[in-house]
Amino acid sequence: MNFLRNIASNVMRAGMNQESSDAGEGGLSGSEVDDAELVRLAQSGDYAAFDALVTRHRGKVYAMIMNMIKNDADAWDLAQDSFIKAWKALPRFENRSKFSTWLFRISHNVVYDWMRKKKIRSEGELDDELLGANQIDMSASTAPKQSLRPDQAMEGNELRREIEGALNKLSPEHKETIVLREVQGMDYKEIAEVMGCSLGTVMSRLFYARKKLQQILKP
Amino acid sequence: MNRPNDNTLERWLEGELEGEELLEVDAWAESHAGDLDEEFKCEIGWSALDDDFLASLPDTEEPPYPDFFNSKIQQAISEGVVQEDVGGESGSSLWRNLRLVILPAAVAAMVAFYAGTKMQGVDEGVDEGVDDAVASVENSVYVPHSGIVADVSESVDATEIVLSGLAPISDNLDIAAGETSPGDSPMMANTQAEITPLTIF
Numbered sequence: 389m390n391f392l393r394n395i396a397s398n399v400m401r402a403g404m405n406q407e408s409s410d411a412g413e414g415g416l417s418g419s420e421v422d423d424a425e426l427v428r429l430a431q432s433g434d435y436a437a438f439d440a441l442v443t444r445h446r447g448k449v450y451a452m453i454m455n456m457i458k459n460d461a462d463a464w465d466l467a468q469d470s471f472i473k474a475w476k477a478l479p480r481f482e483n484r485s486k487f488s489t490w491l492f493r494i495s496h497n498v499v500y501d502w503m504r505k506k507k508i509r510s511e512g513e514l515d516d517e518l519l520g521a522n523q524i525d526m527s528a529s530t531a532p533k534q535s536l537r538p539d540q541a542m543e544g545n546e547l548r549r550e551i552e553g554a555l556n557k558l559s560p561e562h563k564e565t566i567v568l569r570e571v572q573g574m575d576y577k578e579i580a581e582v583m584g585c586s587l588g589t590v591m592s593r594l595f596y597a598r599k600k601l602q603q604i605l606k607p
Numbered sequence: 608m609n610r611p612n613d614n615t616l617e618r619w620l621e622g623e624l625e626g627e628e629l630l631e632v633d634a635w636a637e638s639h640a641g642d643l644d645e646e647f648k649c650e651i652g653w654s655a656l657d658d659d660f661l662a663s664l665p666d667t668e669e670p671p672y673p674d675f676f677n678s679k680i681q682q683a684i685s686e687g688v689v690q691e692d693v694g695g696e697s698g699s700s701l702w703r704n705l706r707l708v709i710l711p712a713a714v715a716a717m718v719a720f721y722a723g724t725k726m727q728g729v730d731e732g733v734d735e736g737v738d739d740a741v742a743s744v745e746n747s748v749y750v751p752h753s754g755i756v757a758d759v760s761e762s763v764d765a766t767e768i769v770l771s772g773l774a775p776i777s778d779n780l781d782i783a784a785g786e787t788s789p790g791d792s793p794m795m796a797n798t799q800a801e802i803t804p805l806t807i808f
Contacts, residue, residue, distance in 0.1 A: 439681065442676075442680055446673065447667035448667045450669070450670040451665050451666060451668035455664055467676070468679060472683050475680075475684050547662075547663050548663040548664070567664070571665075577637070588620065588632070588636060591643060592619075592621070594644060598647070598648065602652065
């Protein structure tokens, strides 16, 4: 009970102190404080520490979800839910895995719950959003940020469209495995942890996902 | 354990191994996952695609309105609102798409409105003139019956209208039935006789 009260008061206080905390020398958003320390502080009810974790990981979580569902607004909502659930589950986090892996595991569950519910709602109908093939927007914010020459940009967009189109032809499990490995650079064991499956399943999904992508992308 | 033969590895990939055999191959694969993956990649000629993947899909991307993103999380947590129904019936996708634009616009509009109310004092002279012009317009009451005079008097918090020349209201008048004079109710009127048949030539 005291723990909850402590969290509540810190949440309220953090709202007022956040700016000074981040701006000050002892700010928590800097990379000098590692995740484990921020997690420890957050677990003791320090919301500013959790906010620093959000700031640090929101880009990866959002990008991962965007790569899965290709919709800015839904990705924004689901990333929000992931962090809110992470805060709720934080007292149970035991540092046995990296915080980022644990957070990806939560995001994975959030995305699959959302996809399952979306599928149930659209049962019997052809759901273009789930198929995803027609969802690819060349002007979507996932476009590479750096300025390129027009011809380079066009070439890059073309390649990206091809790869995203190919990814969307994979099952969600195959797509997620390949994105976690090739884009997020996770090791096989981390992927197994995030997806809640065995190492063999990860290797198998990677093998078949690559094989199918290779067939689709082959000129 | 030595490297499993190709047939065993294939069955492992297919999820066909069980029991002791599965545990052995899992244990071997855990320490050789990288090599095994490279082997699989070579088998399908994958390595050429690696760079393309890394270049085309971002591994990190800031969500739109990142500060707002953080503050919404804080708000949800401080209000104790943790949605169990993740992304469930949360409205149409059109609304959700618009929301990213509408929410900041609403905040901006509120700020602009607040600033506007604060700036009103600067232009008070202009506004006072308008108020005077409005106040100088006299109230007038339209009375459809001749011989009846409407007298309007205004105070700070009330406007009083006195009609002079009206006949006293009879106690027999059934206002609820819509009577305008005793026994004359539109609800009881026989309009059938007044209807003139329409003749078409």
